[in-house]
Amino acid sequence: MTGLLDAYAEVAGEDVIDHLNQLSRALQGLRVVHVNSTRTGGGVAEILHKLVPLMGELGIDADWQVMSGNQDFFDFTKNVHNGLQGNVIPFSEKAGKSYEEVNAENAGKLRAVLEEADVVFIHDPQPAPLLSLCPERKGKWIWRCHIDLSHPYRPVWRYLQRFLKDYDASIFSLAAFTQRLPHPKYIIPPSIDPLGSKNRDLPAEEIASVCAEFGIDTARPLIVQVSRFDRFKDPLGVIRAYRLVKKFNPDLQLVYAGGGASDDPEGDIVYQEVVDAAGDDPDVFILRLPPDANRTINALQRAATLVLQKSVREGFGLTVTEGMWKQKPVIGGDTGGIRLQVVNHHTGYLVNSPEGAALRIRYLLRQREKCEEMGIKAQQFVRDNFLLTRHLREYLTLITGLLYQREGRIELG
Numbered sequence: 152m153t154g155l156l157d158a159y160a161e162v163a164g165e166d167v168i169d170h171l172n173q174l175s176r177a178l179q180g181l182r183v184v185h186v187n188s189t190r191t192g193g194g195v196a197e198i199l200h201k202l203v204p205l206m207g208e209l210g211i212d213a214d215w216q217v218m219s220g221n222q223d224f225f226d227f228t229k230n231v232h233n234g235l236q237g238n239v240i241p242f243s244e245k246a247g248k249s250y251e252e253v254n255a256e257n258a259g260k261l262r263a264v265l266e267e268a269d270v271v272f273i274h275d276p277q278p279a280p281l282l283s284l285c286p287e288r289k290g291k292w293i294w295r296c297h298i299d300l301s302h303p304y305r306p307v308w309r310y311l312q313r314f315l316k317d318y319d320a321s322i323f324s325l326a327a328f329t330q331r332l333p334h335p336k337y338i339i340p341p342s343i344d345p346l347g348s349k350n351r352d353l354p355a356e357e358i359a360s361v362c363a364e365f366g367i368d369t370a371r372p373l374i375v376q377v378s379r380f381d382r383f384k385d386p387l388g389v390i391r392a393y394r395l396v397k398k399f400n401p402d403l404q405l406v407y408a409g410g411g412a413s414d415d416p417e418g419d420i421v422y423q424e425v426v427d428a429a430g431d432d433p434d435v436f437i438l439r440l441p442p443d444a445n446r447t448i449n450a451l452q453r454a455a456t457l458v459l460q461k462s463v464r465e466g467f468g469l470t471v472t473e474g475m476w477k478q479k480p481v482i483g484g485d486t487g488g489i490r491l492q493v494v495n496h497h498t499g500y501l502v503n504s505p506e507g508a509a510l511r512i513r514y515l516l517r518q519r520e521k522c523e524e525m526g527i528k529a530q531q532f533v534r535d536n537f538l539l540t541r542h543l544r545e546y547l548t549l550i551t552g553l554l555y556q557r558e559g560r561i562e563l564g
Contacts, residue, residue: 155208162345163540171540174547175209182290183550184268185215186261188228188277191442192410193379194341194469195274195297198542201344205543216264218257218278223249225416228277234307235276236299236383236464242306251280258284270550279314291553294321297341298466299487300328319553324467324488337549340491341467342542343476343533349445350476353453361450365436371402372516375455377448377473378409380421380439383464385484388505390428390435392461395509397434400516406451408438452477457499457515457522461508465489472537475499475529480522482511492537498529 160168183206187195199215206213220228227250234240258265258281265271265281269290273281275297282292294315300308300323308330315321320335329336343350362369374393378384386407393405407425422439429435440447452458458474460483467488474481475492481499483489493499500511515522 153208155205158346159205159540163534163538167540167544171209171544171547174544174551175211177551177555178547179210180212181270181550182212182268183214183270183272184264185213185272185274186218186265186278186281187215187274188218188220188225190217194467197344197347197349197469198341198539199274201347201539202543202546205539206546209543209547214264214268216261218254218261218281220253220257220277221249222416224253224277229416231276231307231311232298234304235311237302237304239304240307242304242310244310247310254278254280255284257281270553273318276311279311282317283314291319291550292317293549293553294318296321296323296328296466298328299464300330301325301487303330320549322549325491328466328487337545339542339545339549340488340537341469341472342537342539343469343472344539345476347445349449350473351449353446353449357446358450358453361447362454365406365438366433367404367406367436367454369454371404372400372456373404373406373454374457374459374512375406375408375451375474376459376461377452377470378407378460378462380409380418380425382417382421383462384409385461385463386421386425387428388463388508389459389461390425391505392459392508392512393435395506396512396516399513403516404434404436406436406438406455408436408440408448408451410440410442410444448473449477452479455479457482457512459508459512460484460489461502461505462486462489468492472533475526476533478523478526478530480515480525480529482508482515492532494528494532498525498532 156168185199189196203213203215230240262285266285266288271292272295274295316333322337322339323329324340326338376389397403426437429437452474458479458481460468460471462484465487471481471483471492481493483493485501485503493501495501502508
């Protein structure tokens, strides 16, 4: 094993790494390309930063390409994202002109790489038209959807669907997110990197130093939500829940820590809404962090008494997994991929309103032994289900199945 694989073996177990090596033997030298729309911000970029190098450690020729776009493109794709997650939005196919033009420009730059690849993963709606713009492609193309598609706004879905129909397969995070497509569909939940700077163990001194930097009192209870400034994350609902609990627990503090992504033009607007809602409360900390603030986020989650993810729509919610990995119970919105992680009453609580979140926060602040018990269960649940090694194993299995689907027997070595 390489040094990187050895390190993962210490966390996930040597048998897990042995399984990865066995799966990858049939894929040595395979050219695999991932394409998305941003290198920083959001869970997709976080996953690819580690998944691609780990594929390389296993002997796969893995590459990650990021498409470029203008403001009109990202305004349109944000609108599409909102529509796919169920919002009724003003939409016409004519508005997609900039979307299709930007994809055509990117195809001109990436065509040689993509057409020669053995396997191409296209992440989310932004680069979806690239397949139709690579007529000489030789490999298998997979559309990887990271968002909640359970109840899309139909005009938006019909528009996007015409770019997806010719893919060889698609991947969703939950079975409930799938939509009708004329190819095989696979369920692969996302994952966290336990060795990354956002999830590795930190010394107590560093945690205390980060809290001191922002004026957070580590002797008082603290609830933390780490999210982009996005209305689907319900930041105003988080502040509402905090204020309901504050009436009974005057020592309570709240951190809402987030950043932006280059493909999300609404972040500035939502950030200002959150700042206005927080007002001059000295116990509410609205932190706008840079994309590389992983150790800061790690420290804040470890300092938390409990972690929130009160989303109203959520593809998966990696911050749920991150909090659970740090032995924190998570109070999360009863939606999307949060349901896959928060086992109600065991690793945290699922809620449907700020009032429901406030009720569970009050309970856990009073029941510290229950809080610790949930945290221990939460970390083990992540170890068993949501580490990067499991994610990679399922990608390798999918690739093997697509490449050898006509053979009656697949020898893995």
